Amino acid sequence: xxxxxxxxxxxxxxxxxxxxxxxxxxxxxxxxxxxxxxxxxxxxxxxxxxxxxxxxxxxxxxxxxxxxxxxxxxxxxxxxxxxxxxxxxxxxxxxxxxxxxxxxxxxxxxxxxxxxxxxxxxxxxxxxxxxxxxxxxxxxxxxxxxxxxxxxxxxxxxxxxxxxxxxxxxxxxxxxxxxxxxxxxxxxxxxxxxxxxxxxxxxxxxxxxxxxxxxxxxxxxxxxxxxxxxxxxxxxxxxxxxxxxxxxxxxxxxxxxxxxxxxxxxxxxxxxxxxxxxxxxxxxxxxxxxxxxxxxxxxxxxxxxxxxxxxxxxxxxxxxxxxxxxxxxxxxxxxxxxxxxxxxxxxxxxxxxxxxxxxxxxxxxxxxxxxxxxxxxxxxxxxxxxxxxxxxxxxxxxxxxxxxxxxxxxxxxxxxxxxxxxxxxxx
Numbered sequence: 001x002x003x004x005x006x007x008x009x010x011x012x013x014x015x016x017x018x019x020x021x022x023x024x025x026x027x028x029x030x031x032x033x034x035x036x037x038x039x040x041x042x043x044x045x046x047x048x049x050x051x052x053x054x055x056x057x058x059x060x061x062x063x064x065x066x067x068x069x070x071x072x073x074x075x076x077x078x079x080x081x082x083x084x085x086x087x088x089x090x091x092x093x094x095x096x097x098x099x100x101x102x103x104x105x106x107x108x109x110x111x112x113x114x115x116x117x118x119x120x121x122x123x124x125x126x127x128x129x130x131x132x133x134x135x136x137x138x139x140x141x142x143x144x145x146x147x148x149x150x151x152x153x154x155x156x157x158x159x160x161x162x163x164x165x166x167x168x169x170x171x172x173x174x175x176x177x178x179x180x181x182x183x184x185x186x187x188x189x190x191x192x193x194x195x196x197x198x199x200x201x202x203x204x205x206x207x208x209x210x211x212x213x214x215x216x217x218x219x220x221x222x223x224x225x226x227x228x229x230x231x232x233x234x235x236x237x238x239x240x241x242x243x244x245x246x247x248x249x250x251x252x253x254x255x256x257x258x259x260x261x262x263x264x265x266x267x268x269x270x271x272x273x274x275x276x277x278x279x280x281x282x283x284x285x286x287x288x289x290x291x292x293x294x295x296x297x298x299x300x301x302x303x304x305x306x307x308x309x310x311x312x313x314x315x316x317x318x319x320x321x322x323x324x325x326x327x328x329x330x331x332x333x334x335x336x337x338x339x340x341x342x343x344x345x346x347x348x349x350x351x352x353x354x355x356x357x358x359x360x361x362x363x364x365x366x367x368x369x370x371x372x373x374x375x376x377x378x379x380x381x382x383x384x385x386x387x388x389x390x391x392x393x394x395x396x397x398x399x400x401x402x403x404x405x406x407x408x409x410x411x412x413x414x415x416x417x418x419x420x421x422x423x424x425x426x427x
Contacts, residue, residue, distance in 0.1 A: 032184070078152050079164030080118045083171050086130050089119035099182070102229075103274065104143060104245065105134040109178065116162065127178040128163060132171075143245030144172045150244040152220060159208030160232055160242040179232035179240065184291075188228060188298060194334035198377070199237045200295045201343060205372040206239030207231050211288060212365035214247075215281040221247050222279055226287035227268045227301070228294055267301030267312065271357055282359035287355025288368065293317050296347050298332030314355055321352040328382075337383035343375050344382075 089110035090097050099107040104236075108130045111120040118127070132146050144165075151162035166173040181187070184203055187195045208228075214221040224246040232242050270286035273279055291302050293313050299306075301313045310316045320326040327348045331339055348372050356362045363371075 009272060015111055033408060077282075078148070078162060079117050079175070081164050081166040081173070081175060083168045084120055085112075085117050085167055085172070086166055086173055086175065089128070090130055091122070092246065096168075096396050099129055102243075103244075106129045106130045110175075112175070129176045129178050131174045132178065133173070141172060144174065146247055147243075147244045147370075150247045154214070154217075154221070156210060156213045157238070158206045158213065158240055160240040164303065174241070179242075180235040181233035181237065183229050184231040184233060184239065184295075185228035187233070189300060190337065194298070197339040199337060201340075201347075202237055203231065203233065203239040204292060205369065205376065206242065207291070207370055208288065208365055208368045208372055210239070211284055214370050215284065216366050220281060223247055223284050223287075225265065225268075226278065227265055228291055231291070238406045268315075269355070270359065278359050280359060282362045282366070285354050285365060285368070286359070289341060289351045289363070291316060291352065292347060292351040293330075293393040296332065296344070296351065297330050298334055317351075318355070321348050321355075337381070339382055340375070340378040341380050341385060343378050343380075346371060346375055350420055 087093060089112050090108040091110075092106055093106075094367065099109050101184075110130050111125045111208065112118065112128055113124055113125045128168045130247045133141075147228070148162070148165055151159065155161075160179065161177040162174045163177060165175065211223060211226065214223055223241065223244070225243060226241075228241045231242060232240050234240065266400075268287045268290050270283040273283045292311065293299075294301060294409075299313050299316075302311060304311055317330055321331045324345070327344060329412070331344055332349065348362075350368065353361075353363050354368070406415050
């Protein structure tokens with residue numbers, strides 16, 4: 001890690017209280033059983049999609065008062081903004097400049113000059129995203145410090161770039177590169193136009209590379225909050241991970257895991273982590289499997305608006321993932337037949353592996369990257385195969401002899417095909 005006594009780092013670390021490290025809230029997930037059994041998993045799968053900690057501690061990594069170890073780059077390379085500069089850059093934090101909102105506070109769109117911290121006129125200079133943390137005490141500051149430490153020192157094309165920060169009195173702000181296309185969550189669940197299959201695979205690969213980078217360093221970092229809302233997209237649909245307030249240093253040496261308070265979001269967090277507090281890089285792999293399912297199905301990890309048996313995505317999808325004949329029933333219906341047949345097969349298999357109940361049986365993120373890399377630019381679209389089948393059916397029906405038998409045989413084949421839409425019939 002960089003020099004923790006340098007000017008800006010000294011400011012960052014002041015006021016980070018360590019007294020709450022052993023304090024537990026009555027509202028945190030009860031740890032009555034550390035045994036991984038079916039009943040406990042069922043209770044977990046039926047939980048609602050909410051933060052794993054109480055609302056006022058949702059992003060508190062109280063077991064980790066100091067930021068996680070990271071690369072050798074110093075956070076002092078970041079720009080230090082004044083509050084007034086960021087106030088001007090965002091037009092006095094205008095409501096119409098809000099890009100998003102979370103438990104931390106609001107994110108505003110702003111503009112700064114290219115070679116410094118001075119504010120710029122809207123549409124000129126560099127477009128930035130300014131995250132303003134709520135002045136709510138210890139947990140907000142901890143998350144802020146973790147974010148500065150990780151993104152101030154780790155640099156990768158698939159991690160969002162942190163440009164600078166502001167710390168004045170009780171004000172805590174972070175300044176990031178502006179991601180033109182927003183979050184993956186918005187594209188999957190809020191847009192009327194479905195995200196194309198090729199873009200989905202590209203985004204999955206980029207996010208996988210970001211996690212692989214975090215896990216693969218000499219001092220590995222566990223992301224701990226991997227979900228669609230934390231995957232941001234640039235103008236070319238390149239994915240970048242954001243929001244590192246829950247990031248934690250991974251196990252080193254002969255240690256198999258890190259014991260920690262359970263934080264994150266239901267529906268994404270690995271069951272063994274929820275039940276035991278044992279955190280490993282395979283916890284992130286499970287979360288990646290959930291997001292891969294969301295990309296494949298167009299469904300949220302938890303959705304109380306769906307029928308009872310379909311509210312938890314993992315529980316609903318698992319039987320389909322395990323049956324090759326049913327895989328195609330998982331595909332986001334908004335894609336119609338505009339997806340790769342081989343791509344769906346491989347993504348389904350990969351998701352199934354990432355969601356394995358035994359963490360040791362899950363792949364590493366490096367292995368995930370290798371699988372997804374091979375799925376780029378596949379041209380075996382389901383719609384092409386569908387048209388080819390219909391064309392063959394039409395030619396055979398024109399034959400004078402045996403046409404009825406051929407038609408009956410093909411009808412059975414179409415009914416059994418993953419491309420069957422229920423509309424094909426012999427006439």
